[in-house]
Amino acid sequence: MKTRSIELADANKSSSTPKSVMNRGASILDFILRVVAFIGTLGSAIAMGTTNETLPFFTQFIRFRAQYNDLPTFTFFVVANGIVGAYMLLSLPVSIFNIVRSSAKNTRILLVVFDTAMLALLTAGASAAAAIIYLAHTGNVKANWLAICQQQFNSFCERISASLIGSFVGMAVLVLLILLSAVALSRRK
Amino acid sequence: MKTRSIELADANKSSSTPKSVMNRGASILDFILRVVAFIGTLGSAIAMGTTNETLPFFTQFIRFRAQYNDLPTFTFFVVANGIVGAYMLLSLPVSIFNIVRSSAKNTRILLVVFDTAMLALLTAGASAAAAIIYLAHTGNVKANWLAICQQQFNSFCERISASLIGSFVGMAVLVLLILLSAVALSRRK
Numbered sequence: 305m306k307t308r309s310i311e312l313a314d315a316n317k318s319s320s321t322p323k324s325v326m327n328r329g330a331s332i333l334d335f336i337l338r339v340v341a342f343i344g345t346l347g348s349a350i351a352m353g354t355t356n357e358t359l360p361f362f363t364q365f366i367r368f369r370a371q372y373n374d375l376p377t378f379t380f381f382v383v384a385n386g387i388v389g390a391y392m393l394l395s396l397p398v399s400i401f402n403i404v405r406s407s408a409k410n411t412r413i414l415l416v417v418f419d420t421a422m423l424a425l426l427t428a429g430a431s432a433a434a435a436i437i438y439l440a441h442t443g444n445v446k447a448n449w450l451a452i453c454q455q456q457f458n459s460f461c462e463r464i465s466a467s468l469i470g471s472f473v474g475m476a477v478l479v480l481l482i483l484l485s486a487v488a489l490s491r492r493k
Numbered sequence: 494m495k496t497r498s499i500e501l502a503d504a505n506k507s508s509s510t511p512k513s514v515m516n517r518g519a520s521i522l523d524f525i526l527r528v529v530a531f532i533g534t535l536g537s538a539i540a541m542g543t544t545n546e547t548l549p550f551f552t553q554f555i556r557f558r559a560q561y562n563d564l565p566t567f568t569f570f571v572v573a574n575g576i577v578g579a580y581m582l583l584s585l586p587v588s589i590f591n592i593v594r595s596s597a598k599n600t601r602i603l604l605v606v607f608d609t610a611m612l613a614l615l616t617a618g619a620s621a622a623a624a625i626i627y628l629a630h631t632g633n634v635k636a637n638w639l640a641i642c643q644q645q646f647n648s649f650c651e652r653i654s655a656s657l658i659g660s661f662v663g664m665a666v667l668v669l670l671i672l673l674s675a676v677a678l679s680r681r682k
Contacts, residue, residue, distance in 0.1 A: 370635075374633070375633060377628075412675075413676060413679055420609075423609070423616075424668060427613050428616050430617075431617035431624075432620040433624075435566045435625055438565070438566070439628075446564070447563065447629070447641050448641070449638040449639075475613060479609050479610065482671065483605065486675055490601070490602055490679075
């Protein structure tokens with residue numbers, strides 16, 4: 305069985321790399337990407353979750369203090385990033401299992417299922433937050449919503465904008481992970 | 494080769510259905526789901542894109558007319574739904590090709606790649622729009638943003654809320670499509 309797969313790889317690709325080694329390489333890349341996504345989403349959740357700014361003066365607004373949970377969308381952002389970060393951590397043992405057993409099929413399908421769900425969750429959280437942050441920066445004249453980031457809350461606004469980066473890195477990594485899994489599944493002997 | 498795969502299917506599943514027939518069934522389901530997603534996203538794009546309401550009286554707001562492109566997020570929503578809808582239409586011939594040749598591999602990977610990208614795009618558009626629509630309905634006291642849907646623009650607000658449905662159907666279908674492709678790729682002989 306093993307020798308035939310090596311022959312097939314030779315015949316198809318005219319290279320000396322056997323399929324199982326290529327699948328193992330893909331699994332190691334999978335593991336590294338999961339660590340990157342874990343760091344990115346956790347960083348985003350912490351950056352957003354610990355944001356608050358107290359102004360030293362009165363403004364035309366009623367409040368003096370800006371916190372992430374003033375806006376429900378940011379709470380969703382923190383929760384979504386927390387869930388995806390936790391999932392990334394929990395998926396690391398499965399990823400290690402895939403490195404050890406490069407012909408595993410069911411665990412790869414399991415990972416695709418959850419990766420896809422997590423991609424949808426993370427994208428939803430990140431883009432909802434991005435829409436609100438854009439509104440906070442520019443406001444909207446037609447809806448009579450003022451930009452809260454023009455004069456006040458500079459540090460708050462910079463921090464919530466920066467916290468998006470980790471989320472978007474996580475999204476890109478999840479897209480790559482799904483593609484890697486699909487290719488690995490198709491290559492499985 | 495074919496008889497062996499049938500034997501394998503028998504041994505694994507103790508059923509008389511050969512793998513190629515199961516893959517063909519999955520491909521037909523894939524085709525149907527793509528048609529559903531096409532209708533859903535196109536419906537969303539049209540419902541949002543044609544929304545406008547002119548009020549017959551003055552309000553505390555400056556404008557008299559609400560249109561989807563008053564808010565850039567809704568423009569992005571229409572564009573994202575349009576792109577995903579067009580992609581769904583264009584992917585139908587590839588899906589038919591997969592029905593005819595149930596052991597095709599490269600076309601399935603191609604579909605997974607684009608399905609994943611489209612899932613991210615559609616989720617981004619739909620959740621950004623959902624965040625803004627939520628804000629339009631409830632407003633936000635802390636940021637001093639008033640709810641524009643409380644008294645005025647009832648028909649506008651109802652229509653933009655309803656236009657989310659097609660998008661979320663499209664998202665669910667895309668998640669199913671990615672999973673179907675992953676399973677079909679793993680089953681391919």
